[in-house]
Amino acid sequence: MQIFGVDIGGSGIKGAPVDLDRGDLAQERFKVLTPHPATPDGVADGVRQVVEHHGWTGPVGLTFPGVVTDGSHIRTAANVDKSWIDTDARALFSERLGGLPVTVVNDADAAGVAEMNFGAGRGRRGTVILLTFGTGIGSALFVDGVLVPNTELGHLELHGHDAEKRASSKVREDEDLTWEHWAHRVQKYLAHVEMLFSPELFIVGGGVSRKSEKFLHYIEGIKAEIVPAQLQNNAGIVGAAMRAAKA
Numbered sequence: 001m002q003i004f005g006v007d008i009g010g011s012g013i014k015g016a017p018v019d020l021d022r023g024d025l026a027q028e029r030f031k032v033l034t035p036h037p038a039t040p041d042g043v044a045d046g047v048r049q050v051v052e053h054h055g056w057t058g059p060v061g062l063t064f065p066g067v068v069t070d071g072s073h074i075r076t077a078a079n080v081d082k083s084w085i086d087t088d089a090r091a092l093f094s095e096r097l098g099g100l101p102v103t104v105v106n107d108a109d110a111a112g113v114a115e116m117n118f119g120a121g122r123g124r125r126g127t128v129i130l131l132t133f134g135t136g137i138g139s140a141l142f143v144d145g146v147l148v149p150n151t152e153l154g155h156l157e158l159h160g161h162d163a164e165k166r167a168s169s170k171v172r173e174d175e176d177l178t179w180e181h182w183a184h185r186v187q188k189y190l191a192h193v194e195m196l197f198s199p200e201l202f203i204v205g206g207g208v209s210r211k212s213e214k215f216l217h218y219i220e221g222i223k224a225e226i227v228p229a230q231l232q233n234n235a236g237i238v239g240a241a242m243r244a245a246k247a
């Protein structure tokens with residue numbers, strides 16, 4: 001079975017039909033740049049271009065980089081235009097896609113669901129936390145394989161700062177930090193999350209998961225196992241399609 005997955009990120013909107021049995025893209029993904037400001041209207045237009053590029057006419061699962069309840073309602077918008085708050089995203093996207101059935105889920109939750117089923121978290125019980133380091137920091141918390149949605153651990157306070165403003169991948173680039181310096185910040189962040197949740201496993205996702213050999217070895221003193229995500233850039237697309245399949 002196939003469902004179309006779309007990942008809405010800070011820099012790009014990317015999507016492809018997903019083969020749900022294999023947990024992988026069924027066709028090459030197509031990407032358009034995220035408009036700035038990332039308003040509901042502009043983003044919906046980007047989503048339409050991605051879905052139309054593949055000529056897709058079935059159900060669509062989308063990620064969103066903020067709190068999403070009931071597969072539709074947007075509650076926060078840290079890194080996209082604030083006018084998203086309180087929108088009914090399902091109605092917006094479905095209307096823009098000519099009435100196709102749509103489900104929306106938090107981006108890190110989507111990536112986590114994909115990793116737990118097809119990637120680094122497969123078969124893992126206990127408490128598992130996936131953290132995505134990108135424009136912000138996203139989190140997905142699993143207890144015995146069951147997702148606790150919308151955990152938003154990227155906004156924990158660390159030394160008086162919003163954690164994602166200290167340790168996201170964007171901050172490493174913006175402040176031109178060395179990998180070692182940035183890894184030190186990530187270590188402090190992981191120690192804080194570990195103090196609160198004592199997970200068995202941390203899965204490090206987002207764009208940096210492809211570069212884990214540059215920084216994971218600098219991270220010390222964390223009791224939990226730390227592994228890079230395996231589906232890397234496709235985790236959001238795959239997880240969005242998986243959630244839509246359950247809707």
Ligand code: BGC
Binds near residue numbers: 067138164
């Ligand atoms: C948002 C989260 C999102 C994360 C990664 C944070 O700023 O609050 O909902 O998962 O960024 O995009």
